[in-house]
Amino acid sequence: QVQLVESGGGLVQAGxxxxxxxxxSGLTFSTYTMGWFRQVPxxxxxxxxxxxxxxxxxYADSVKGRFTISRDNAKNTxxxxxxxxxxxxxxxxxxxxxxxxxPFTYRRSDEYEYWGQGTQVTVSS
Numbered sequence: 286q287v288q289l290v291e292s293g294g295g296l297v298q299a300g301x302x303x304x305x306x307x308x309x310s311g312l313t314f315s316t317y318t319m320g321w322f323r324q325v326p327x328x329x330x331x332x333x334x335x336x337x338x339x340x341x342x343x344y345a346d347s348v349k350g351r352f353t354i355s356r357d358n359a360k361n362t363x364x365x366x367x368x369x370x371x372x373x374x375x376x377x378x379x380x381x382x383x384x385x386x387x388p389f390t391y392r393r394s395d396e397y398e399y400w401g402q403g404t405q406v407t408v409s410s
Contacts, residue, residue, distance in 0.1 A: 287311040287399045289380045294404030297370055301408070305365040307380030307401055312361075318383055318391045319356055319363040323376035323406075330379065335391040336363060343392060348374075370408045377403040 293305040307319070320335035334344045334354040342354055353366040363380060381397035383389070389396040 289401035291404040314361040
């Protein structure tokens, strides 16, 4: 059974930093693309960043230069370091995973098979 468990969310002031973690189990982590998405009430889930198993990394334009995705295959964990946070970054952040499939971009939520339960990030102004 595949499980993705996010942690590290919380309340932070604008300009601050948070580091999200997503621990996985039940999958061959090193062969999976891992992604982060976020969602606010009433809006669609939004792509944040993804990290292919082979090392390719993509970011949404809104977080480029502020967020960094990384992975530790030995720990089956993917991270999202978020710096210079802004109030508009407030959302529930979700970790997602899918076995690498070359035709996918992994910037769409429907390209991922597995999802975590989400962790709330709130940035106050």
